[in-house]
Amino acid sequence: MYLFDQKRNGQEVRDPRYNYAIASFLANELQLDEPIMRFYINQPAVIIGKHQNAFAEVNLNYLEEQQIDLVRRSSGGGSVYHDQGTLIYGFIGKNDHASYQDFSRFTQPIVRALQHLGVKEAQFGGRNDLLIHGKKFSGTSMLVNDSKVIVGGTLLLDADYKTLEQVLTPNKKKLAAKGVKSVQSRVTALRPYLAKEHRDITIEAFRKLLIKELFAVDQLEEVKVYSFSDEQWRRIDEIVQKQFGNWEWNFGRSRQLEYRRDERFSFGTVEFQLTINQGKIQNCKIYGDFFAPGNLTDIEKALLGVSLKQKDLLDIFNQFDLRKYFGDVTAAELVAVILS
Structure with missing residues (x-):
């Protein structure tokens, strides 16, 4: 299995428009002989589902004031807030026709890795969530096509509850919208549950520990890495311009x-x-x-x-x-x- 290299010209990519373009390219255009996994961090952004109404989901004034991006993903589901306290993971592999809706197959390795880092209470629960004492710290999505299975999820190391409440609470004054609405869930952050020796780590250090656990290595240098060529990065630029960085895609697809x-x-x-x-x-x-x-x-x-x-x-x-x-x-x- 490959680990995807998140860097372009030596700089880590944290622009959510680019990160979703990368996900699209890996899922739809790249052919690999082995599965690929990636872990990335977005700068502050609201991510809405493919079928959601952007204007009914977020506080647009607050997003403008705080310079928070809004990006519509290609898959369904509800709205989420990402910032530099959220670690996002993705897995792309061949469709073996046995994976559809089997979330536990992909989340259990994450749970085991977290338990090794001290989060003993972590468990798979509900349809596609990871929980601690009934509170959600991770949500997972899955897409299966003829040739691939694509799994994505988030791990909430730190939670900015104040911003979360602001961005995902639009003014409901006489508002009626058509589209899929988000369901608010009780959430919790992982940091308080980590072992004491890990409790003050940065999200970058948390990512390294998790990768070493998942790939069963002592050093990151032992992990096989996949890096984009300049030509592939130019293709990512095209996807951003056409889709994830395009106002018509992010806002214009909203229903009445x-x-x-x-x-x-x-x-x-x-x-x-x-x-x-x-x-x-x-x-x-x-x-x-x-x-x-x-x-x-x-x-x-x-x-x-x-x-x-x-x-x-x-x-x-x-x-x-x-x-x-x-x-x-x-x-x-x-x-x-x-x-x-």
Whole structure:
């Protein structure tokens, strides 16, 4: 079995768009004589399932403020938050037609490795989770095609509960969306359960220990490594541009969403009632109790067909003298209401 080399030009790849492009390439395009395993860390990102509505799953304003990426993966399931306290693993091997939905076959080696590191309470539970005292520290997904089985999972070494709650808690004010919703689960981090000698390790050191356990080696140099060529990295660039780094893939595939957003300003309340389809405004009505003389139909028409991107919305509102239509308000403040 190979261990995938996560480095490009000597630098570890932590961009989630690239990491999902790598996963796609390994699963769909690369042919190997042996299975391959990878362990990687993403910079802060929300990962949503293939069939989910991005606008119904996350707090877009918070993502913008904190510069957190959103990436839609190619497989189903719910939304998760990754940061530098999350170790992600993936396994790609030949389909032996005996693996479908047999999660324990792939998770038990992880459980045994964690138990050797002191996490005696770790166990496989539910349909595809790893648990400690009933709390989830790892979720697993599986995809099987004619030739390969692809398994992926996360290991939560440290949990940023505050950010987790913020990013995966969109404003539910009068919101109705079509699409698969995430199910919130009780989660726990692994660090408190590690043996004392491992409890202060970095996530990079945790990864090394886990790899040595899984590959049954004393030194990492004993593990057989697979590295991409320059040509393969160029193919990864193409996949990022076409899919995982593309706004249309990450946001534009969202199904119809209808919601109301309102905010109280010094001059009165402004309310937006919007229908969003494929990431663009399909219908728009603006209401309020303010006294500005402008005809709001002008702005409503201008917003039709506009993508729900901060920059695109700002471009529209900046075309108007907003005092004439609303009162003392800026384009940025109105966009913040829509994306709240």
